[in-house]
Amino acid sequence: MTRRGAALELAVLGLLHDAPMHGYELRKQLIVLLGWGRVLSYGTLYPCLKALGKDGFIVADPPSPKGAKSAKTPGSEAVRGRRNRIVYRLTAEGKERFAQALEESGPATWDDESFGVRFAFFARTASPTRVRILEGRRSRLEERLEHVKNSTQRGRERADSYTLELQRHGLESVEREVRWLSELIDRERSGGYQTSHDEQATGKNRSQKKKGASE
Known part of the structure; x- marks a missing residue:
């Protein structure tokens, strides 16, 4: 799988982890999340x-027959009231795959294609993993x-003025990101951002699950 393909897979799993979606809504959310600069x-x-x-x-849940009432599937409020569309939802195996992906912190998580997606799900990622990814990206x-x-x-x-200006812009952009990453790393080591009750519960449940598996 290509790096872009892996990033897309993680993004799909993460978005469907929150709620089932039909393809049209999922695509809109992915464009915002991935930020690839293209449709x-x-x-x-x-x-x-x-x-x-x-x-x-x-x-993939098939569309309801014409005239049938929409099923009140938890999390499917966004698709009710629209014309019949296939709704995609995560399975138990999909949730487990997403949880495993959040624990990964190798070089593939630092690259340009993957880092933004991984950062979007940092609230659900363990702090040590966040630090490893941030440090890898900075390096x-x-x-x-x-x-x-x-x-x-x-x-x-040999470069003309416009080429030099473009190079200067590129250098400043990278330098800004390095400073930003350093600030994030310092913040993580100092306790990180305050998380919501739901995020704390998610992290607690993940820790308890890992502890139970090791016993």
Whole structure:
């Protein structure tokens, strides 16, 4: 699976973890979450949904027959009152897969395609995992920053004013993100953000589950 494909899978699982959605609403939410700077096509979304269904992580509820009353499925308020559409929801296996994904903190979670999605679900991620991802992302950007600085210095004499301005803009953008990441890391080590009651309960349940599994 490509890195973009993995990011899309995580985003779908995370959004459906909150509530069932039909494809149209899910696509709108994904465009906001992923922020890829382009429209997410159905040609990209539906193969992902099909693969997740094949793996048993989601199920697709068929539309209700015409004239039938909409079933009051928990979390499905957003789709009632619209024309009949297939509604996707997470299975128990899908919830487990999402929980496992939130514990991952390797290099794949630091890259440009995945980091934004992982950060969007930080409220549900354990603090040590958040710190590892933030530190990995900062290290990745610091390496990139050093490389760009060296390349810019070597090519400065041959570059025109507009190229130099573009390079300066790129350097400043990376430097800002490095500072931001450093602030987040310091905040995490100092206790992090205050979480809501629901987020605290989610983290507590996850910790209890892991403790029970180790006993």
